[in-house]
Amino acid sequence: MSNPSTTVSTRPPLGCAAVMMQVLRGELRERELPFTHQREAIAQILFESTRHLSADDVAASLRQRGEHAGKATVYRTLALLVELGLATEHDFDEGFKRYETQVGAAQHDHLICTECGRVSTFHHPELDRILAEAAAEKGFAPITRQVKIFGTCSESAACRKALRTYREVGPTS
Amino acid sequence: MSNPSTTVSTRPPLGCAAVMMQVLRGELRERELPFTHQREAIAQILFESTRHLSADDVAASLRQRGEHAGKATVYRTLALLVELGLATEHDFDEGFKRYETQVGAAQHDHLICTECGRVSTFHHPELDRILAEAAAEKGFAPITRQVKIFGTCSESAACRKALRTYREVGPTS
DNA sequence: AAGCGGATTGAGAACCAGTCTCGAATCCGA
DNA sequence: TCGGATTCGAGACTGGTTCTCAATCCGCTT
Numbered sequence: 001m002s003n004p005s006t007t008v009s010t011r012p013p014l015g016c017a018a019v020m021m022q023v024l025r026g027e028l029r030e031r032e033l034p035f036t037h038q039r040e041a042i043a044q045i046l047f048e049s050t051r052h053l054s055a056d057d058v059a060a061s062l063r064q065r066g067e068h069a070g071k072a073t074v075y076r077t078l079a080l081l082v083e084l085g086l087a088t089e090h091d092f093d094e095g096f097k098r099y100e101t102q103v104g105a106a107q108h109d110h111l112i113c114t115e116c117g118r119v120s121t122f123h124h125p126e127l128d129r130i131l132a133e134a135a136a137e138k139g140f141a142p143i144t145r146q147v148k149i150f151g152t153c154s155e156s157a158a159c160r161k162a163l164r165t166y167r168e169v170g171p172t173s
Numbered sequence: 174m175s176n177p178s179t180t181v182s183t184r185p186p187l188g189c190a191a192v193m194m195q196v197l198r199g200e201l202r203e204r205e206l207p208f209t210h211q212r213e214a215i216a217q218i219l220f221e222s223t224r225h226l227s228a229d230d231v232a233a234s235l236r237q238r239g240e241h242a243g244k245a246t247v248y249r250t251l252a253l254l255v256e257l258g259l260a261t262e263h264d265f266d267e268g269f270k271r272y273e274t275q276v277g278a279a280q281h282d283h284l285i286c287t288e289c290g291r292v293s294t295f296h297h298p299e300l301d302r303i304l305a306e307a308a309a310e311k312g313f314a315p316i317t318r319q320v321k322i323f324g325t326c327s328e329s330a331a332c333r334k335a336l337r338t339y340r341e342v343g344p345t346s
Numbered sequence: 347a348a349g350c351g352g353a354t355t356g357a358g359a360a361c362c363a364g365t366c367t368c369g370a371a372t373c374c375g376a
Numbered sequence: 377t378c379g380g381a382t383t384c385g386a387g388a389c390t391g392g393t394t395c396t397c398a399a400t401c402c403g404c405t406t
Binding site: 091093109111113114120122123124126127130131133135137138140141142143144145146147149150151152154163 | 264266282284286287293295296299300304306308310311312313314316317318319320321322323324325326327336
């Protein structure tokens with residue numbers, strides 16, 4: 001977890017930010033909520049990013065564009081996007097939350113490297129079925145789920161080395 | 174999430190707290206760490222509990238037994254138990270962490286009711302295989318995983334009612 | 347039993363992500 | 377353009393968790 005800002009996603013860099021923005025505009029109108037400049041700017045940043053952004057990352061991106069929004073607004077807007085189903089919230093055990101655009105039904109789960117902090121995604125065709133079965137068996141009606149695998153990736157030499165060391169010394173140390 | 178202190182686990186109330194304590198003593202000796210009175214008391218509370226305890230819960234249990242430990246010690250000891258593999262840490266989106274004894278290889282995952290806050294467990298025989306496959310395919314070496322299903326349980330009338338309402342109104346409101 | 351070196355403890359301060367407050371600014375339909 | 381409702385934002389606040397460091401405890405040796 002040396003550099004949390006380098007988290008990446010394997011989701012393709014869609015050029016659909018504009019489409020997402022139209023969806024947001026529609027959702028807001030439907031709820032009679034104003035489409036403010038701040039909401040547009042924050043949503044834009046999230047929609048255009050292929051990474052998992054923290055509230056701080058969003059504020060930094062705003063600054064970089066010469067814009068600005070109070071942190072209360074950043075948090076409120078991110079929460080709003082989650083509520084509208086246009087973003088998802090993630091906790092990668094860093095002590096703060098990260099956000100990501102929710103593009104339609106592109107369900108996926110995360111692999112988090114405990115060495116370098118990189119986050120990648122995976123999708124297993126059987127996972128949905130398995131979790132649905134497990135919930136049904138317990139009389140539980142699922143709404144959302146979180147599936148995270150923590151471990152070591154093979155992206156950098158440092159991670160591969162850490163992995164070798166880990167295998168030599170053993171899991172309990 | 175009305176009453177977070179009523180979380181339950183379906184793990185049977187094992188009488189193995191004494192055994193766990195011996196394991197702890199051994200692990201500490203092996204690492205040349207002192208077996209202090211506070212470590213014993215905090216571990217005892219966790220080993221004897223069948224619930225998911227927060228740091229606050231642990232401190233309250235200590236008080237109830239006429240003992241006491243500074244909160245720094247409670248947090249440090251819980252982190253130590255996790256590091257030794259004798260406990261696991263969970264985040265049920267309550268804004269704080271909960272801890273649970275890790276009895277051997279009794280791997281299980283959690284169902285969290287967003288209405289009443291109850292936490293129950295499940296085990297699906299295929300889940301391990303699926304996650305291992307997914308990680309392997311991405312060249313990722315898994316260490317731990319977190320699988321959580323958020324939804325509505327059927328334990329109380331209130332939860333069953335909330336579920337009906339939810340189904341009528343639809344997921345997006 | 348007493349001494350000793352090193353790790354732990356604990357009260358409280360510090361930290362920090364996230365929330366709240368409330369007057370000012372903005373939005374948007376008419 | 378106007379007006380009423382909503383949002384914005386600077387900064388105070390909250391609460392879980394970590395840090396600080398002097399006093400204490402542990403476990404080993406004599």
